[in-house]
Amino acid sequence: MARAPSVLHAGRVNAPVSDGSRKSLPGSPAELATALRATGYLADDGLATAAYLAMQMNRPLFCEGEPGTGKTALAQALAQTTGAELIRLQCHDGIDAGQALYDWDFPRQLLHLRSLEAAAGVDGAKLDADSVEASLYDERFLLARPILRALQTTPSVLLIDEIDRADDEFEAFLLEVLTEHAVTIPEIGEIRATTPPIVVLTSNRTREVHDALKRRCLYLWLDHPDVNREIEILHSRLPDLPEKLAAQVAGAAHKLRQSDLIKPPGVAESLDWARALQLVGARHLDVESAARTLGAVLKYREDADRVRNQLDALLAS
Template structure:
């Protein structure tokens, strides 16, 4: 088994490489990602929605020139949806072609040979985990693992330990280069300790004011300094409010971009009210904040 490609010899170098993609990692995130790479361990990222967990996987894939393969977890997801399936329509066409050829030649089909040909690898549909095992290099993003159930966690633990799967009709498929695995959780439920123990763990917080301003300038280079500071400050205030859905970094970027598009040079009551839908996603939150915009912008 070969090692993963290494684009950085230290957490500081990895942080610089991530910064070049537009992802501003703090020391804790950069160190955790560096150790996950060096130790060939999955990286378990937990935190509130919008703290940059998924974006970290995208940035790591860009840094290493790796294919990003995403498995979106949901209630009821099972191993078949994550691993592989057989292309039934193509198998059926292949069977009909065999029958037609045999009929034309007068030959008798051999049942064992036909069955073996139906389960050839060309009919195998690789789902995210199998694709990640077969691709090199790759970053496997297992997004929102907290939405899956216990049985799927147990299956995942085995795959992440062995970096291999067995398909009865094909045999074992083992990764020559293990994918870098990033698991994310919004902590809607507790993930079992057995899975966490297999991983390196990092809790991602929302960025502080200065880092959020840096993120805005990194992702929106033409954003005026005053507007960036006002948007970041307002979002920090919104996160401290008792909202149904506090804004994440993605909403901060959307709000700043929306303000740019309407020609705002600074954040005032009118421009904030007109673009509030870019940062708040619930009517109750928007109504509450709209009634307190003067106070919000003055703080």
């Protein structure tokens, strides 16, 4: 009964859903940086400029960098800043257009079909096949997946997370949708965004994304913050964090990223570590408190064992 999604474009049939109104967009990169800071996201000039241009030029923002550098958090902050709904598409190996666009609610369609058959049996009427099929492919049975939801929702921020995990075919499909801001569902018609969503794509660079998709986007490489900026981030998100503890956590995280670890910590892990230290009552980072809370910052046993044996060196000034 289910049919494959289509991205062919024809005449517009139905208008998208509007869930609200977008706040006024920042008038400059500096204004955007200030607005992002209010959400707890600290953007430097390059990041704020790239995000500002992406919004003003209505182009997707392609964010690439190591895990934990704030790519996903940027999309979340942009949604909060603009008053938009954040809609996330998590990419994975084997993802296809159906998982990104829409599907039909087969169980509800089946129940509907049975109710029609039961009603016909009571009345002695004969079901018209064309009418039955038309009623089965009604909007009430449509399950909107992230991309379709983003096209139907105004305002919205569409986060396409870890696009490097998807395959070439999905990239080609995505390129067409992001160019047209519309999809066509054969049984219903075209759905086109009244106001295109702000689109943020992220990649951990596990593979190279094709040039065709990158050319459609504005590009931004995100690095881990330096120690001073990480201290600022820690204070922004954890206002009660003691100055000394913030400096020690940021310095230790910086050293861990320079070590040969399976998974170096990102900013999210630094925040978790600082919060964990606060919860156990630590006022500064020493060997004992670090050993007790390593699980907040390191996620592999091999990494934890290695660092636990080198805590003195890690915490040395």
